Amino acid sequence: MHFLLAMMKHETNTFSPVPTPLERFARGRGTPPEGQDAVDAYRGTQSALAAFIDIAEKEGATYDIPVAGQAWPSGPVQDDAYNYMTGKIIAAAKARKYDAILLDLHGAMVTESFEDGEGQLIKALREIAPDTPIAVALDMHTNLYAEIIDNATSAAGYQTYPHIDVYETGTRAALPVIAKLKGKANPVMAWGNRPMLPHVMRQGTDDFPNKELQIRAREMETTGGALAATLFTGFPHADIHNAGLSAVVVTDGDKALAQKYLDELLDFAWDEREAFVYKLEPLGESVARAKKMSDGPVVLLDHFDNAASGGTMDTTAVLGEIVRQGLENVAFFAIHDPEAVQQMIKAGIGAKMTLKLGGKIKMPLLAADAVSEPLEVTGTVRVLTNGEFRNRGPMGTGILNDMGPTAVFDTGKVEIVVISRHQEPNDLNCFYSLGIDPLAKRYLCLKSRVHWRAGFKPIMTDVVECAGVGVCTSDYNQLEFKHVRRPIYPLDILNEAKAGQ
Template sequence: MKILIARMNHETNTFSPVPTPLEAFGREGPCYGDDAYRENAGLRTAMSAFIDAAQREQAEIVTPISASANPSGRVAAAAYDAICRSIVDAAAGCDAVMLDLHGAMVAENSPDGEGDLLERVRRALPHAPIAVSLDLHANVTQKMIDNADVITSFKTYPHVDMYESGEHAARLLLDLIHDRAKPVIAWAQPPLLTHTLRSSTAEGAMKRAVDAARAAESEPGVLAVSVLSGFSLADIAAPCASVVVVADGERMRAQQVADRIAMQIWNQRDGFVYRSAPLAQSIREGAALARNTTRPILLLDHGDNCMSGGTCDTTDAFEEALKQGLEGIVVGPLCDPEAVAKLFAACEGATVSVSIGNKLASVASRGKPPLDVTGIVRALTDGQYIISGPTYTGQRAYMGRAAVLETSAARILVTERTHEPWDLGVFESVGIDPRGARFLILKSRMYCRPVFVPISGGLVECDSRGVTSSDYALFTFANLKRPVFPLDLSAEY
């Protein structure tokens, strides 16, 4: 048996000004062939699980590409075409396909990146079974459903079960190949734009929905149930919540389960809506928490969150913290290649005045000048480190060149690339012990929590009204199918 295994991951924020060329998919672009295999073998991605499953089958493995980029703006047409072409061109002669996809990719030439790819793969291999593992924040489309035999998704956010989702999809595909099961897919999609901060699987309506999915998987004939919160910062027809069910030969049974859980989600739709407090109030709350602990207080700047397509260069939260007199701040990573170049030119130990941030035209920074700061250059590095986990455990991370500027109130980590603070190594790699901070201002919603919450004395969510803000009124949706909740309170399902 010859199995095609590939990875194409990108969550597209169509409101983000951060470009997504081919070079964004990896350190200097995607990995191909044997390098794509090595990038995933033995790790914890869905593609890693596909490789392990294929090896247990003693199958011939074809890995044309592994392409994963941080969330950002629309994928460049040339990049999308190159990634798709790599996968489709490798399909000839393959008996099965396993794809590690995000599910919320929008390219300049495709509003449905994954659906269009799957359609092309199906056309190239009309009789080969196709299994797909999706991110929990996938925007599912009919074209995805029509061109896959098996679909599973993560059941955790923060995502710590990527491997398990791939393992599940691979198992069902092999059951199909060996005539142990006949997977069929059904889905349901209520008109609901969820907020990412309400898609945590540890609490609330999302936890109840995922619990219902897990329970349904124990019902006779139900092989997999996935609850996908969707990614609403994509101006497409339906960036909405979905339920995807795989059943053994009974499409009606699959549809009944999908409809039942989708109705549960709709009936609890208020639980998927997040309302931000004013930024100044959030910073005051953080200052109050700090009076009762010696451990760092997390100030999560989710309005400029890297892993939702943020520019990572808005300074609103940092400026408000300085305005309120907070000290002992560690902030970052702030993405500003121009400032990094100036700090590298000055060398370590030098006192430098530099303008940081507000250089990309996002919601928050439009027309706002950069923040002028003066401090001592404390570290200059290549910005690389190994992620300790639990997310992307063992992978090498690249922040671009990184510099630390120390002022009287703060240590500022400035990088050439947008980067999610999902590991203590973000700071430890540049000589900062985050445990010693009084306040950690992180451009993150959720990924930082598994590693930073355990060292903290409290957490406050701060909405800087950047390009990943929870305030949908900041964004103009031109392609969204209306009515949809919560933009339209009269929406029905």
């Protein structure tokens, strides 16, 4: 047997001003890895591609990997980048006949030309290989379109947020295809959505109702006869028609059972839609509340500006409030400011200087009053590194991260990590790699929303969510939706579910 494996992953925030060229998928290495380079980059990691590699080798199959591209969320993917990656995959599919195609995708990729980049790829592959089984591994934040399901054989998405089951999802997506190849199963799928945009801050799988929804999806697989069952919470910061909550269920030839389970998941989510709405607290009140907490580490979440949701990472509202209120023994991760990093590199370790950090990237698609100015700080350059580290896990175990040239700037009260490439803090090594012991800090301020829980929840004493400024805002009033289907909850008050596939 011969398999085609590929990775093309991006969660697109259509409100983000951060551009998405091909280089972003290569993490500073020119072009995304392919062939043996891709195997070397992802084998043994917590990725769906690693699962595909293991499954292919277990089945005695040879395989090709024409591209393995993965980028931090940002604005719409540039057409040149999309065409490069899809061109590699399509060319491989045309070059020979494969027994199976296994795709590690995201499910929320918007390009300059397409609302549904993944669906267009799978549709093109189906036209080339009408009889070849196709398995698709997807993120929980997929905004699902018909083209994905209509042209795939099997699909599965993450059941945890933070996403610590990425490898397992690759396995869940691929095994129905392997069973089909062996004549042991006939995968069929049912999918649908509900008109709702759950706030990302209410999508964690530690929290009701997503916790219960994902437990039920796993029960459908383990004891209910489903080959795969997935509830997608969706990614709401994409102004596209199908943004929002959806689900897909795969069964062995039983379309009625797939539809029954699908309706159960969607109805549960719809009935509890109010629990998916996040309640905001004013920033000053949040930081003042944190200041009264004596035991650390206390996690402060700068959740309006998260790289893993397309944030610029250069907004300074939360950092400025921390400085204004005089919190001490703080580690802040991070401000994206390549210009400031270069200034610190030029000055050298130990240099005392005054910097204007952040506030350099404008956010024109936010409400007019949602702005962030540079923050002037005085301190000492403590650390300079190349910004590379590997995740210790449980999220993305073994994945190599590249923050680009990185510095730690110490104001005396706050150690500020300043980076040149975007990186969400979901792993303790983002601090340890810079010589900062997170356990020794009273406060850890993280530009994160939910993924921080993977690495930091076990060590925290408390968490304070800080509503700053940024394109990951949980205040939908700061965003102008023009293309999402309407009516949709909570942008509109709805009493009845109206599916809008």
